[in-house]
Amino acid sequence: MQTNFTPQQLQDPGVAESEKILRKCVHCGFCTATCPTYVTLGNELDSPRGRIYLIKDMLENGRPADEQIVKHVDRCLSCLACMTTCPSGVNYMHLVDHARAHIEKTYKRPVMNRFIRGLLAFVLPYPSRFRLSLTAAKLGRPFAPLLKSVQALKPLATMLELAPKTVPAKSRFAEPGLHKPATEKRGRVAILTGCAQPVLKPGINEATIRLLTRLGIEVVVPKGEGCCGALVHHMGREEAALEDARRNVDVWTRELHDGGLDAIIVTASGCGTTIKDYGYMLRLDPAYSDKAAVISGLAKDITEYLTTLDLPAPQHPANLVVAYHSACSMQHGQKLTRQPKDLLKAAGFTVREPAEGHLCCGSAGTYNIMQAEIARTLRDRKVKNIEATGASIIATGNIGCITQIASAAKMPIVHTVELLDWVYGGPRPEGVPAPVLQAAE
Ligand code: SF4
Numbered sequence: 001m002q003t004n005f006t007p008q009q010l011q012d013p014g015v016a017e018s019e020k021i022l023r024k025c026v027h028c029g030f031c032t033a034t035c036p037t038y039v040t041l042g043n044e045l046d047s048p049r050g051r052i053y054l055i056k057d058m059l060e061n062g063r064p065a066d067e068q069i070v071k072h073v074d075r076c077l078s079c080l081a082c083m084t085t086c087p088s089g090v091n092y093m094h095l096v097d098h099a100r101a102h103i104e105k106t107y108k109r110p111v112m113n114r115f116i117r118g119l120l121a122f123v124l125p126y127p128s129r130f131r132l133s134l135t136a137a138k139l140g141r142p143f144a145p146l147l148k149s150v151q152a153l154k155p156l157a158t159m160l161e162l163a164p165k166t167v168p169a170k171s172r173f174a175e176p177g178l179h180k181p182a183t184e185k186r187g188r189v190a191i192l193t194g195c196a197q198p199v200l201k202p203g204i205n206e207a208t209i210r211l212l213t214r215l216g217i218e219v220v221v222p223k224g225e226g227c228c229g230a231l232v233h234h235m236g237r238e239e240a241a242l243e244d245a246r247r248n249v250d251v252w253t254r255e256l257h258d259g260g261l262d263a264i265i266v267t268a269s270g271c272g273t274t275i276k277d278y279g280y281m282l283r284l285d286p287a288y289s290d291k292a293a294v295i296s297g298l299a300k301d302i303t304e305y306l307t308t309l310d311l312p313a314p315q316h317p318a319n320l321v322v323a324y325h326s327a328c329s330m331q332h333g334q335k336l337t338r339q340p341k342d343l344l345k346a347a348g349f350t351v352r353e354p355a356e357g358h359l360c361c362g363s364a365g366t367y368n369i370m371q372a373e374i375a376r377t378l379r380d381r382k383v384k385n386i387e388a389t390g391a392s393i394i395a396t397g398n399i400g401c402i403t404q405i406a407s408a409a410k411m412p413i414v415h416t417v418e419l420l421d422w423v424y425g426g427p428r429p430e431g432v433p434a435p436v437l438q439a440a441e
């Protein structure tokens with residue numbers, strides 16, 4: 001695609017990078033067929049190609065964002081299906097990240113929208129605030145129908161509806177500390193505790209630590225790490241995301257020098273995609289660019305890391321049929337398509353893949369709150385496809401998808417690592433009813 005930026009505009013490194021990306025696009029439109037918002041809404045401006053044109057126009061003309069571009073960029077899930085489909089290697093992720101930062105700097109959103117986005121950024125990345133807000137949500141739930149009747153307050157109603165009815169107790173595995181291997185030491189890793197996941201489903205990291213230590217891996221939960229920054233990054237809050245990234249880079253670099261690390265284990269693929277991008281995000285910061293690139297290289301999804309280990313024979317048969325839902329951040333963001341399924345099959349599960357596996361479930365960070373109607377349409381489509389597999393349980397690798405799909409699916413949904421931990425000697429995963437497992441045993 002031909003571009004028209006002035007030499008002065010190209011002095012801005014963000015614009016220069018976007019210009020390189022734009023030039024790669026050949027307007028072929030292949031990406032439209034796999035874009036969930038285009039498939040749902042049928043509007044070219046809600047397709048990757050349409051958004052690319054809008055972003056190009058805004059950046060080339062050095063214009064502040066307007067209502068139209070905000071509407072269509074906000075509707076993008078950042079699912080990155082378009083990157084998997086694109087034959088020209090267009091890095092839509094970096095382009096839309098730049099566009100979102102530009103929107104955040106140049107567009108004044110309506111007051112309620114600003115308030116809700118601010119509230120989400122204030123609460124979600126902090127486990128203690130998030131836990132408190134879930135408790136408060138229980139009291140607020142009866143007001144959800146009332147809030148729903150006012151257009152601007154609908155996201156608040158959705159938040160109340162999505163909040164789980166019970167909040168699990170705080171896990172000791174989320175506390176900083178060292179978990180020694182149960183057998184001869186084969187390796188040493190750090191684990192990201194994250195922000196929302198340890199509050200909503202502490203069992204995921206518990207299963208991960210149990211499984212790894214049984215396999216002879218020392219696991220450290222480093223002091224000082226926090227949210228990976230994905231949440232604010234997707235809101236265009238660039239500086240806040242970079243602060244999160246720098247803090248985590250410092251913590252893991254210290255751990256790397258002190259005890260050595262073979263990997264940084266991530267159990268939420270959304271976070272994994274962002275951490276693997278730290279090298280790019282901090283490329284312009286001379287104090288962090290090298291360190292961040294090292295950290296990005298060390299980041300591994302738990303399934304990616306497990307495939308590098310020799311796993312023992314399963315401790316008991318797992319003849320369950322599992323529908324594997326590949327999170328967008330897993331398949332499109334990290335290109336991990338084979339590993340989770342191979343591990344489940346090797347553990348004895350029968351794995352079925354739902355139709356339209358490339359389409360997002362509508363979770364996408366805070367998307368299911370801010371764009372609730374599109375998110376619900378995508379969720380219902382996803383659940384229908386999953387249920388058509390005839391599986392008795394769903395496995396996936398991202399907490400956002402777990403929460404989103406669980407809100408409509410009739411069968412239990414667990415993290416892939418919870419099933420693996422169970423088969424290799426751990427307890428039955430929370431949420432899997434005993435009769436299902438007993439029937440298979
Ligand atoms: S990231 Fe997903 S929703 Fe956004 S343009 Fe690409 S395919 Fe469409």
Ligand code: SF4
Nearest residue numbers: 025026028029031086
């Ligand atoms: S598939 Fe790639 S090259 Fe074709 S329009 Fe989409 S982004 Fe551009």
